[in-house]
Amino acid sequence: MLNGLKPDVKERLEAAVLEIFSESDFHKASIRDVAKKAGVSFSTIYNHYGSKERLVFAFVDVWMGKLTDRIIDHLQGIEDLKEKLRKVFWVQVDYYERHPGLGRILFMTLPMKTWMVDETFKQKKMIDMFLTVLRQGQEEGILTSDLRAGILLDFIMGFIQRSFFMWVLRGQDYSMSEQANAMFEMVWQGISKSSKTK
Amino acid sequence: MLNGLKPDVKERLEAAVLEIFSESDFHKASIRDVAKKAGVSFSTIYNHYGSKERLVFAFVDVWMGKLTDRIIDHLQGIEDLKEKLRKVFWVQVDYYERHPGLGRILFMTLPMKTWMVDETFKQKKMIDMFLTVLRQGQEEGILTSDLRAGILLDFIMGFIQRSFFMWVLRGQDYSMSEQANAMFEMVWQGISKSSKTK
Amino acid sequence: MLNGLKPDVKERLEAAVLEIFSESDFHKASIRDVAKKAGVSFSTIYNHYGSKERLVFAFVDVWMGKLTDRIIDHLQGIEDLKEKLRKVFWVQVDYYERHPGLGRILFMTLPMKTWMVDETFKQKKMIDMFLTVLRQGQEEGILTSDLRAGILLDFIMGFIQRSFFMWVLRGQDYSMSEQANAMFEMVWQGISKSSKTK
Amino acid sequence: MLNGLKPDVKERLEAAVLEIFSESDFHKASIRDVAKKAGVSFSTIYNHYGSKERLVFAFVDVWMGKLTDRIIDHLQGIEDLKEKLRKVFWVQVDYYERHPGLGRILFMTLPMKTWMVDETFKQKKMIDMFLTVLRQGQEEGILTSDLRAGILLDFIMGFIQRSFFMWVLRGQDYSMSEQANAMFEMVWQGISKSSKTK
DNA sequence: TATGAATGAGGGTTCATTCAT
């Protein structure tokens, strides 16, 4: 029962969810519209996901998983901490720029109060990876230790999130990934210790 | 139409909106509950605000206006750019920490797609003030000019927003404003030119 | 809220309920169809009646009330017990014959298990009236006392109910009320003491 | 298709149908529950019976067939018309009292509109038997000829049906079969000619 | 202008029934 959906159905569902929930506020999007667009019956969706929230959360989880995988893939062979972080920064910016629907859902429409308590919210794999790298940097004396790693992560993720949001707001009339390097330099200056030669 | 409400009614409405919309996802918060809590008929709310969104937006606008005023107030007598920005940073962090309901609504429940196109969204006064300061810093060679002022603003605001969100998520078990200085140093390192001694 | 429906709306609703629930099994009739036929919104019905069951029960109650009133009206001026009972018997047969929809609902489609526990089921007024007359007859030695009054009532009502049901089944191709006197004689023989001269 | 079911499955199904459909209104009884209770897949039920209605009708038919057989069995060796009818009356009352589930289904939950048009409804064998006896009584001048035999049957069956229903309603706190003789005397007075010494 | 009844839409849920395996 739980997720034995046929691959093609799941694909159509994924596309429908992406389109519908990225284009309107969560409470204005209807499961029934998703069903219609995906060519699946409403009941089938209901049987598999149980609610509007969990339908969206489930796909968000999948998408975030792909982003995580992509980050891991891209980190291969990079040793330098700064380069690692730069890469991570860039992969994210690039990913959201190329999948604006995901970004929209993630940063603009998802009902946070509910998602927060959902299992899929934690994104443990990705977050742990981040924190490991950041803590390592702190231990090695490369990154500032004035604040705990979580705050450094807030610093990075907040910039990405806000940048995406404003990029959409400004009409997506420039390339985020092209600016990614300059943006990352700001981040790096903020978190690296060596630069504190003010 | 706009604002024929008696002051006491408006006050009760404000409290009700703050409480109800900060405690549950937008689509789960009911205008009937707001009406009940405020002791007004829901039709009265409609006559004055037109829709659930507009009701919340209107109060958010008021609250943001107060924050703006507070910032302006606190900037008085400060000349140094860094100190100005530090102050602005601190005032915001402090404000959201002391008014978590506003932060929750702003960063967690507001239906963005609809707010974005609403007049109240722009927060022109506050944003212009920010941009003016940032551009001035860029012109004076104090702040990095690699990116336009808007991006610098994203950098600052993203950090604040994400910090607030994570603070709530972590159970509000620490003081943001106490960390504000350390956090601001990161921001400052990121945006100031002098620090670019990489 | 409870039953402030405008008279004309209520009338249309009454007609729709009568038509729809007399023409199909209860579980195949839909509130929405009633709403459509009555030109009322589904929500309005729901707000006033709460469920399909209670919608039907409420109207059945009204109709039974009218039948009760009619019986009372017709009993005026009759003193003789047999004539009283004959009248009651005839009024019922006549009423159901002229309002076959009510009979159909009452004897063929109403979900008994649920109606039984509903307040409207008891028809206290009508039943009490019956029992009073029957008991009086027993006390006066006119009616058989071998069984309690309730059973006598079963005897009478069962005949009416079954007669109606079969009349419908046989295509309503004869007049029940014309047979009512002959039918009542059977009933009277069955319940009267004097006749026990076999 | 019809009846390829293994005997033990059929038995379990019979018990499940009896239990579930006698305990709740037809539209609230779920075929899935029946399947679960019988340990069969609901699809199997569908393959064999085609619909919820047909499932119940089929078993009702079986049960009524048993009742018919029982009546026939008990009539053996009885010649007197009154005794015949008394026997028939008693067997039915006794049967329903000992199989209240059947009575409940028959008189309280079956969706009549649909059953009426089903082949199993007619109960030709039983009804014909009845009518033959009654007509014979009329021809012999023992029973009243004021009404056709069908109406006499309504008289008898209506009393049984109503008695059962009220017996259930009254909490089954007395024995119907013990009253059967007194009840039958009423019926007999009603239909016999000799008693018309009014 | 303030109110509450009426409406329409959608969500959650259950189910009979159909389909594909």
Add this chain to the structure above:
DNA sequence: AATGAATGAACCCTCATTCAT
């Protein structure tokens, strides 16, 4: 033939929103 996933239709219920008073 037996199974269970998919479907469509209803039901119950809640709301935002509109209407009539």
